[in-house]
Amino acid sequence: MKKATLLFCTVLMTVSLSGCCIKHNWVEATCTEPKTCSRCGETEGDPLGHEWADATCTEAKTCSVCGATDGDPLGHDWTEATCTEPKKCSVCGLTDGEPLGHEFAEANYQQPSKCIRCDETQGEKLVASFEEHGLEINATLDRPISYKTCCYDNAKKETVGSVRFSDFQCFKGNDYLPEKDGYVWMSIFVTVDYTDENAWNYGFRTGRSFEDYYTIEKNDSSLVWHDSISDVPNDLKPFCQKMSKNGMEFINYSTFTVNHNGNDYSCEMIQATDAAQGWITKKHGYWGWHYYMCVPEGYDGRVLVFYHKHGENDWPSGKYIYDIADEDTIFFRMDPKLAQGGDL
Ligand SMILES: [Zn+2]
Numbered sequence: 217m218k219k220a221t222l223l224f225c226t227v228l229m230t231v232s233l234s235g236c237c238i239k240h241n242w243v244e245a246t247c248t249e250p251k252t253c254s255r256c257g258e259t260e261g262d263p264l265g266h267e268w269a270d271a272t273c274t275e276a277k278t279c280s281v282c283g284a285t286d287g288d289p290l291g292h293d294w295t296e297a298t299c300t301e302p303k304k305c306s307v308c309g310l311t312d313g314e315p316l317g318h319e320f321a322e323a324n325y326q327q328p329s330k331c332i333r334c335d336e337t338q339g340e341k342l343v344a345s346f347e348e349h350g351l352e353i354n355a356t357l358d359r360p361i362s363y364k365t366c367c368y369d370n371a372k373k374e375t376v377g378s379v380r381f382s383d384f385q386c387f388k389g390n391d392y393l394p395e396k397d398g399y400v401w402m403s404i405f406v407t408v409d410y411t412d413e414n415a416w417n418y419g420f421r422t423g424r425s426f427e428d429y430y431t432i433e434k435n436d437s438s439l440v441w442h443d444s445i446s447d448v449p450n451d452l453k454p455f456c457q458k459m460s461k462n463g464m465e466f467i468n469y470s471t472f473t474v475n476h477n478g479n480d481y482s483c484e485m486i487q488a489t490d491a492a493q494g495w496i497t498k499k500h501g502y503w504g505w506h507y508y509m510c511v512p513e514g515y516d517g518r519v520l521v522f523y524h525k526h527g528e529n530d531w532p533s534g535k536y537i538y539d540i541a542d543e544d545t546i547f548f549r550m551d552p553k554l555a556q557g558g559d560l
């Protein structure tokens with residue numbers, strides 16, 4: 217009996233040492249381990265679980281308690297550098313390098329200096345020749361305007377006619393005038409009526425010229441005249457040859473250069489007289505011209521001029537319109553926005 221009791225106690229002590237200690241020594245729960253007795257290994261409750269902080273550009277998802285990580289950093293989400301901003305992470309705002317800076321193209325007659333990337337502008341447009349020389353557009357469409365010039369037989373005498381610009385059209389092309397990439401056709405009818413004594417008695421000298429609002433000198437130096445239909449390019453020949461059927465007579469074909477948006481464009485003009493021109497009645501003469509011009513799309517610098525001849529037969533050599541113009545000079549600007557017809 218005594219032996220049996222001893223055995224029981226031994227069993228009891230063995231059980232207590234491995235399962236239930238006299239006093240647990242608890243270690244607090246962690247992210248991954250529950251509250252645990254360091255003596256007997258008994259646990260209570262669950263692990264706390266990690267307190268994850270989201271991943272950032274440069275840090276992986278990380279437990280704010282134990283520092284454990286999961287996965288990889290997100291990496292920066294770069295937006296490209298612009299003229300004024302460096303390369304930049306759209307998430308964290310970190311920058312890399314410098315802004316690109318603007319790349320300004322040269323100013324021209326239509327636009328100030330402008331950045332080729334962002335359209336930022338600086339400064340002003342170039343000053344147009346007409347503005348530089350104080351030449352003012354003074355004629356409008358469909359409104360007769362007085363035109364003073366000298367007589368033919370007696371250059372000391374003057375006649376006062378009446379000039380009119382009408383039927384201004386702008387179009388891409390038609391059956392006769394071919395479409396050209398980047399260009400439009402402009403056509404206009406111009407007349408001058410002479411009705412006074414002096415014109416009838418002594419005749420008249422009509423001074424006409426073709427100018428460029430933006431570049432007077434460049435226009436003059438680029439103008440080339442061809443008086444024969446055989447010199448007209450093939451694509452325009454049929455039109456010049458058939459003009460008479462439409463009440464016109466071919467005068468000449470010319471080429472000239474204009475600058476538009478910073479680029480030089482080679483342009484063309486066909487000039488014809490109105491077949492019905494001449495003295496309609498005694499003391500009433502009318503002369504008319506049809507102009508067909510191929511110019512860059514959007515270009516508004518063609519200026520038609522009537523000037524006082526002051527006894528001169530030809531254009532005074534070495535002179536420009538600003539040397540010749542006076543208060544009697546008529547300027548009409550072919551701004552396509554004023555065109556009354558055409559398919560544009
Ligand atoms: Zn314990």
Ligand SMILES: [Zn+2]
Nearest residue numbers: 247266279282
């Ligand atoms: Zn943790």
Ligand SMILES: [Zn+2]
Nearest residue numbers: 273292305308
């Ligand atoms: Zn970032």
Ligand SMILES: [Zn+2]
Nearest residue numbers: 299318331334
């Ligand atoms: Zn820029």
